[in-house]
Amino acid sequence: MRIRISLAVLVLLAPAAARAEDWLLSAENAARAAAIPGEAAPEKPKSAWLPFAPTAKTFTAELPSSGWHPVEEEGAVGAVVRVFGPEDPSGLLRAALSVRIIDRDSPSFLPVKRGVDAMRAADPATSREATPVRPLRVPAGLARIFEVTETRRLPADEGPSAPLQLHHYVAVLPQGGEAYFVIRLVTARADYLDYRDDFVRFLKSFRPLGAGAR
Known part of the structure; x- marks a missing residue:
């Protein structure tokens, strides 16, 4: 006893x-x-990763050579690069990686600390919660990383919809002056662990370009 x-x-x-x-x-x-001691760990097939840079030449990074498709958009909150991946099992959502640079010229600009606080803010309407912020050293600098979960009704447009729990991997990477990158990977909560390695690899391959690069 x-x-x-x-x-x-x-x-x-x-x-x-x-x-x-x-x-x-x-x-x-x-x-x-x-891995099982004494046995070689089985390897699953891996797609090759290839270099990618948006038209604006704000960064370079590596993306999987198949199954992911980049799109460059200009919206109300500024320019954003979105990379759409596989659908989740429900068929309601595609995994989406986005990269946005925030600076003084961005609509609704917030300094980096206030921006991180806003992205992590709780929202009872969507059961939104966030993990604590942690530092992560990557080749592009010291990133602030955290995760967010929330529930949304999808599709978001008019018509029948269903609630789906979402998971966000978020990295905030400060640049020169007050500028910073926001890198986000949104997936269904049910399979978010399947994309964890992809998010880490993307961050490690990420390199800022232009005046804001370190």
Whole structure:
């Protein structure tokens, strides 16, 4: 009995950081964690990644060579590059990676800290919640990363719709002056873990171009 109690105490006293899910660590260690000692870990087919740069030449990065399609848009909140990927099992949503640069000329500009706070703000109407902000060192600089979950009705236009829980991987990457990039990957919550490695790889390949580049 004394041994069992001691083990329970050790578990309760383990550092919270060791118990918390760290998706960045998992993204890099998943293959090793899944391997069986003494056996080679099975490898699933991987599509090649190729360099990509938008017409505006604001950044370069790598994208999967198949299944993902970039689109450049100019909207009410400024220019954005969206890369659409596979559909989720419900058929209501395509995985979407977006890159936007925010600066003084952007509509509704907010300094980086206030911008991060706004993106993480809770919203009871959509059950919106966010994880704490964590730093991540990538070749382009020190990014601030966090995750957001919320529930939306899709399709969003008129007609029949259904609630779908969404998951956002978000990285905010400060640049020169007050400018910063917002990099976001939106997927269905049901399969967000399938895209974790893709998000990390994109961040590690990301390189700013132009006057704002470090």
